[in-house]
Amino acid sequence: xxxxxxxxxxxxxxxxxxxxxxxxxxxxxxxxxxxxxxxxxxxxxxxxxxxxxxxxxxxxxxxxxxxxxxxxxxxxxxxxxxxxxxxxxxxxxxxxxxxxxxxxxxxxxxxxxxxxxxxxxxxxxxxxxxxxxxxxxxxxxxxxxxxxxxxxxxxxxxxxxxxxxxxxxxxxxxxxxxxxxxx
Amino acid sequence: xxxxxxxxxxxxxxxxxxxxxxxxxxxxxxxxxxxxxxxxxxxxxxxxxxxxxxxxxxxxxxxxxxxxxxxxxxxxxxxxxxxxxxxxxxxxxxxxxxxxxxxxxxxxxxxxxxxxxxxxxxxxxxxxxxxxxxxxxxxxxxxxxxxxxxxxxxxxxxxxxxxxxxxxxxxxxxxxxxxxxxx
DNA sequence: TTGTTTTGTGCGTTATAATGTATATTTTTT
DNA sequence: AAAAAATATACATTATAACGCACAAAACAA
Numbered sequence: 001x002x003x004x005x006x007x008x009x010x011x012x013x014x015x016x017x018x019x020x021x022x023x024x025x026x027x028x029x030x031x032x033x034x035x036x037x038x039x040x041x042x043x044x045x046x047x048x049x050x051x052x053x054x055x056x057x058x059x060x061x062x063x064x065x066x067x068x069x070x071x072x073x074x075x076x077x078x079x080x081x082x083x084x085x086x087x088x089x090x091x092x093x094x095x096x097x098x099x100x101x102x103x104x105x106x107x108x109x110x111x112x113x114x115x116x117x118x119x120x121x122x123x124x125x126x127x128x129x130x131x132x133x134x135x136x137x138x139x140x141x142x143x144x145x146x147x148x149x150x151x152x153x154x155x156x157x158x159x160x161x162x163x164x165x166x167x168x169x170x171x172x173x174x175x176x177x178x179x180x181x182x183x
Numbered sequence: 184x185x186x187x188x189x190x191x192x193x194x195x196x197x198x199x200x201x202x203x204x205x206x207x208x209x210x211x212x213x214x215x216x217x218x219x220x221x222x223x224x225x226x227x228x229x230x231x232x233x234x235x236x237x238x239x240x241x242x243x244x245x246x247x248x249x250x251x252x253x254x255x256x257x258x259x260x261x262x263x264x265x266x267x268x269x270x271x272x273x274x275x276x277x278x279x280x281x282x283x284x285x286x287x288x289x290x291x292x293x294x295x296x297x298x299x300x301x302x303x304x305x306x307x308x309x310x311x312x313x314x315x316x317x318x319x320x321x322x323x324x325x326x327x328x329x330x331x332x333x334x335x336x337x338x339x340x341x342x343x344x345x346x347x348x349x350x351x352x353x354x355x356x357x358x359x360x361x362x363x364x365x366x
Numbered sequence: 367t368t369g370t371t372t373t374g375t376g377c378g379t380t381a382t383a384a385t386g387t388a389t390a391t392t393t394t395t396t
Numbered sequence: 397a398a399a400a401a402a403t404a405t406a407c408a409t410t411a412t413a414a415c416g417c418a419c420a421a422a423a424c425a426a
Contacts, residue, residue: 004236022373033415038374045413046231048383049250053187062285063250067232102245205403216385221404228383231413 030058106181118167137174140167213241289364301350320357323350
């Protein structure tokens, strides 16, 4: 799923419509072809930062007004359309549901680990924490030098300044949601 | 000349270096290939807004920190590398020196008009003005219902809420600088 | 309604973004 | 110094952004 270009699509169309401009008007004013503008609005193509620059410059709007989601927006993240951000065949998969965004102070991920596999994660800096809830299976977590067993439905908060290990020591898949935060 | 991607190039490299990360580290953290990252930093390719999104999200930095020029930067605009934003063969050419940017309250352009040609411009909204200085030749300007002759070296400020016409009624080329502002 | 104009979409082509692998370069270690 | 490791660039390939032109759809007028 393409987050940002969908924002651009919606925002651009909205701005154009409220200004009562045609695609051709915008093309005229920005130097971007009207077919390209149409494709962008329909989400059919992902503009380069340079074309985006032409648009914001020509329309005299801030960059962020195209790129950001209106904060009233409902955002639905469809797992099937979500490509694993990080994964290793038969080991683990890591999905970004709500990755870093300037306006938020936390991030939400989902991770699944195959039977008898584990994933080692480096520290994320001082004063960072994870809130982890297991959806299915049992997770063995090693953090801050200690080992915890988190069962289906259970949840844990732990600091992530140092290395931590997500291990699946069972025969079934384990899935869990991570809310990552800082400060 | 590609403004924004040069900003991205510089800013990304700077952030990466101050964090003492390798291209591979960044690739790892953002999901963008290290060759792509290298090309971006060297200004060899212009990323799509989506790859830019992966970078800012992975690095946990605001969009604007990549896109904007550090406001201490010296910016040199080389006319030969500047492609005319708007032009008509044998009629006129219009160059953007400092186009719209959120942090500025004015824009600077250069325009040249061929002998005995003119260019008609629509209004730019209420409380907009142009400060126009003629570099070579004599410009005949029609604005706000009146006609003015601006000679080489002379300058004029006029409102641009309505149509205005830049005319070259002479046998030689006319060139002038426009500073456009509002409010 | 029908013709006329305006506005948006579809499509073929070209330019180039994005990737993976191989090579070069730099830095570190011995 | 050379050898080893880490890091950055070059290159070939694929995927797709960007464009121009032709067509379709919608809005407007007669």
